[in-house]
Amino acid sequence: MSTRPSRQEACVQGEKEAAPGWRAAPPRREHSPPEPTPPASLLPLQASCVQYRLVVRDANTLQICQLYTCLDQIQHIEWSADSLFILCALYKRGLVQVWSLEQPEWHCKIDEGSAGLVASCWSPDGRHILNTTEFHLRITVWSLCTKSVSYIKYPKACQQGITFTRDGRYLALAERRDCKDYVSILVCSDWQLLRHFDTDTQDLAGIEWAPNGCVLAAWDSCLEYKILLYSLDGRLLSTFCAYEWSLGIKSVAWSPSSQFLAVGSYDGKVRILNHVTWKMITEFGHPATINNPKIVVYKEAEKSPPLVLGRLAFPPPRAAAGPLSSTESEWRQRSHWDGHQALQCRLARRSSGNTASQGRAQGQALCAAAKFPPSPVFHEVASVPVSLQTLKPAADRANPRIGIGALAFSPDNCFLATRSDSVPTAVWIWDIQKLRLLAVLEQLSAVRCFQWDPRQARLAICTGGGKVYLWSPAGCVSVQVPGEGDFQVLSVCWHPSGDSLALLSKDHFCLCFLETEQGVGTAFGQRGDHT
Known part of the structure; x- marks a missing residue:
């Protein structure tokens, strides 16, 4: 350098x-944004x-x-x-x-x-x-x-080849030189090289720091199942290999406490490694049939449920999962705000803020102020056994749609959300404290994206339709996004405070403000600052 x-x-x-x-x-x-405390101006x-x-x-x-x-x-x-x-x-x-x-x-x-x-x-x-x-x-x-x-x-062109520690002190970079994989650790204050070491990988696919910045995970491509754990000074702490001669690792995620490392594989299982011995403590399978009566299965249904009072904003901690319906949602002007609605969206005809895709929409921001009944689509608790919709991958095509395509820990370290690409319509919620499956959410369409609220155990899900789905230990609810035209929610993004949520489509974005204990939360928790 x-x-x-x-x-x-x-x-x-x-x-x-x-x-x-x-x-x-x-x-x-980006990994785990804290609550912002900006200057008053x-x-x-x-x-x-x-x-x-x-x-x-x-x-x-x-x-x-x-x-x-x-x-x-x-x-x-x-x-x-x-x-x-x-x-x-x-x-x-x-x-x-x-x-x-x-x-x-x-x-x-x-x-x-x-x-x-x-x-x-x-x-x-x-x-x-x-x-x-x-x-x-x-x-x-x-x-x-x-x-x-x-x-x-010599930076390597791989899926995740650059990662910063959460405190911003160190940078880890995947390198490829002389047909071998290396990792360089640099000090961000002066960009000087701190450590440089080779990795025992055939084709390094990604690296990621633990949230505490003490351990670096490096994993091989899908052709070989291997994940390696390194200390800050470049020492190899452990190597994990679940099986051989088959497609290997597809996704990796650290828990917020750095105690667990979840490894999603092409065999449809998630393996949890502990931070003491770096050995596997359990593995989570994703079967197509749910037989355990202790597992709550929410199935999205196209019919109107009975109007039952419910709330998903601040559920009791570690409450038993059960059905939850939303009250009648009303979209009001600022002067008619009554403080009882659970979700409020604002639609703006602009290109989405987290990507730079071409924005073809024109016009100024449009605030939704329509009144509508509950969404005709809701979730019902299904009786076991429940058979989930599976997708048979094409054997003659590359990158088969199998394995664990997405996984994420909740901010309180209590839950793990996963999606198996062979069961694209389902999201699996795992209880990390008890190491068991807690709930399954089966949607009518394939799940495009899900993301945890950065402040509490509340999961937002989208399927490419006009609705956003929220899950917490208290239950599950779906909300129709208001506005003109066909708004297809392709991805979601929480504000670091957890009080608001951005819904992104190809050409538009929608801001949603969720109710808090103090009232309706805005981006910085100030009630009454939005319509």
Whole structure:
């Protein structure tokens, strides 16, 4: 890795010595974002892009706060950890443009030139940008403060080849040189190499730090079942291999406490490793038939349930799972707010904020203020035995739809949600404390995405339709997204506070505010700041 002054294209416009002043704020990471505590002068903001325009809105009212124009179509946007800067990656032009929220007239342009650009991201301190060139020849680290640049050679083009510790002190990078796999650990303060070691893998597929930053997990490609655990100084702690001569690891997830490592495999099982011996303590299968009467199976049904009072906002902790129906939902103006609805959405005809897909929608933000009865689709508790819909994979095609495609731990470390690609319509909820299956949610359509509330055990699920599904230990409920046209929810994204939820379609996004014990939560828990 070498260091030299930055090229002219990376010069900071309007600043001679450094970027604008920044305020101290706790880092907000992608892996497990904490509750934000922004300065009083900063509003909760939401960013989205439409072709070459970057739109920054007030997350409570959807009013436009800033509008920036880039040099070309935007493919990727990302906030800095302190939310004071936002980068726009223009991959086709090999450019990255950085905008300041405090000083809109300040901006920065980074040009990778003939090397090209395939990926761009922030460092945890929010003052460095990591650009990956075409063909993964190198990673360039640009500093907004000193206007210097550093090079990291030999990055490997794999599924998850770069990972930061949660405290932002260290970077682990997967490398490929001389037909062998390596891992480099760098110090993020000065980008100096701390450790460099080879991995006993045939084709390294991904690496990920434990939340406590003490252990690094590295796993092989699907052709060989192998996962290796390394300490911060590069010592091999353990190697785990469940079987041989078959497709291996498909997904990996750490528990928030770093006590467990869940490994999803192509054989349809999840294996849980413990942090003491790094041995398997249990494995979770995903059978097509549920026979255990202690397992609650929620089946989505196309009929109206009886109107029963219920709530999913703050369920009793560790409550027994049972049916839950939503009360009649009403979408009201601010002046008619009565504080009793469980969910409120706001529809904006803009491109989604977490991706840079082409936004073809036009017009300004539209606030939904319609009144409608409960969704005709709800969940009923099915009697065992229950046969789930299975998908037979095509034997003559690559990347067969089998195995555990997604898994995630709840923030309280009590539950694990999984999805088997051979049973695409079901989400499995596992009780980690008792190491058993707790509930199964069977949808009418294939599950596209699910994500845990970052503050409590509440799971949001979408299937590509016009509804969002919520599960907690108290039960399950589905809510129809209001608005004009056919709104297809393709992914969901929680606010770090857990009070609001973003629903994303191809061309639109919808903001949902959920009820809390104090009332209706906004992005920062201020009641009455939205309609």
